[in-house]
Amino acid sequence: MYIAVCLVLNILLSISIVFVNKLVYTRIMFPNMTLTCVHFVFTTIGMCICRFCSMFEFKLLPISKMIPISLTFCGFVVLTNLSLQSNTVGTYQIIKTMTTPGIIILQTFFYGRSFSTKVKLTLIPITAGVFMNSYFDLRFNVIGLIFALSGVVVTSLYQVWVNEKQTEFSCNSMQLLYYQAPLSAIGVAIIVPLFEPVISPGGIFGTPWDVYSLLLVSLSGLIAFAINLSIFWIIGNTSPLTYNMVGHCKFCLTVAGGFLIFSDPITFYQLFGILLTFSGVLAYTHFKMNEQKQQQAARLEMEKINDELKQVTTSSQQLPTPSHSSIEIIGKS
Template identity: 60%
Template sequence: MATRLSDLFGNSRIIAGLLVNLLSSICIVFINKWIYVHYGFPNMTLTLIHFVMTWLGLFICQKMDIFAPKSLRPSKILLLALSFCGFVVFTNLSLQSNTIGTYQLAKVMTTPVIIAIQTMYYRKTFSTKIKLTLVPITLGVILNSYYDVRFNLMGMIFATLGVLVTSLYQVWVGAKQHELQVNSMQLLYYQAPMSSAFLLVLVPFFEPLTGDGGIFGPWSFLALFMVLLSGVIAFLVNLSIYWIIGNTSPVTYNMFGHFKFCITLLGGYVLFQDPLSLNQGLGILCTLTGILAYTHFKLAEQEEGKSRLTQRP
């Protein structure tokens, strides 16, 4: 009986964690898009608020002993903090400038770019099957972008920069975690305030501080509430991702990611009336097929690697 209750409690926690991640990951996209469309809130300032809220959330978490901070030299994470700024700012600019469908599909290109970076600069090898899955992923993104009736050049530039910087950031995060022997929360705890400081210096040069569109402008209560809510949700996204990775299997995490991908795309078309042509639909299906194939082969290779390790004498 006690075992059953323990299993039930454990499963309930996992379901709750997945739901938090699902809701927060989807809400952050829709709320940010809503803020950009209906309030015109400045992008870099919103990103700065996200960073500050994330750090405050992590500060509370470490006070509650959810994780133990580890002392790190600022010079060790300086480049990482800069890339964190770039990755969030450019992806938010992509969201601001593109339809949600194009924004989501552009983010998928992170996988091929990461593979290219790791192959060229880290001498990492990938199987032919993995490389072939990048064909439908890339083709689908191109199809969707080409037939997007709201296509705009600046949006694609932001999306491209977002993909490049995000890919670098993700590669560097993995390398830094290994180098410094820290987990993602410990790294983010030091990285978030440093990134906030960078943006605090940059914001006055790129965005107005007062008047219409400025951080100290005449914003309505609802606009400020939505911005703060966006910051809280940004923290929940980071926290729930860390929790899911630590408490579920890679299969669960990846398949759940695909589900969020589909829901976010659907929500974009429903909430913001983003147009969807047949060719765009084919592009989305093509990309989704590539993502599923990539996940299948990647997880199969990981399982094969584990079985080889266990079979060694």
């Protein structure tokens, strides 16, 4: 139930930040990657406040091991933006669905994880649903395809590492994010000047700041902090694949929300695609819950057997040992 609440909260926050960011981009023309850097600055400050309030126990982690996961995030941000710049939204969404099989491949071949056939089959309606939402906007080009496919690889690696690093270092999501947020903020800040203005008009120091702009960007940063916290928690306590399924669900809700709130046009095929994607997500949830129940039942059965073996061992150890005189009497008899 707790996991379900966190998943729903992540979905609501993710949908909220899409519409808040849309206002940031359209009303004050704030650059995309700079806003991402602001998000991680807010996350860094938020994690420092959480540590000060003793919301998590500080754990010393090797910085050298944190740099790769921070770099994959920076690569994910850069390649996502380059993909959006070089491709249409439809092309971007279609190729993005390959992140899910990418995660399965990485976890299967490099981390020894296994996935049932039923879980793998849920990718069919999900991919078909996203395709129906985006096929009308498909336009391929070589450069855009390279950026998009590279983004899929880096994103898959990033999400897998968020899960694996928590296991490797025996740390929780907040302890990991406490290190990753400032490193990612620095990494994104270094590459921002290469792609976006900084001092000139349209940049962070060239934007005419007023109360409305400050409140809007601050709200986006606060929501991003909550989202980053929930992402790390979800991946650490479930799996990267589960989080990816939540991402497909968010995509459908964002399309529906754009239609309901901003009156964005939506066709019958898009509506059917949303329902198809939701059916795949629900099927995945159903199969995963059944698998978890079976695993829990097997674990409980194993614990029961172990307890019985311990009781038998304890009982045998408590039996009285015959004395030497008793053995002599029995021998003479």
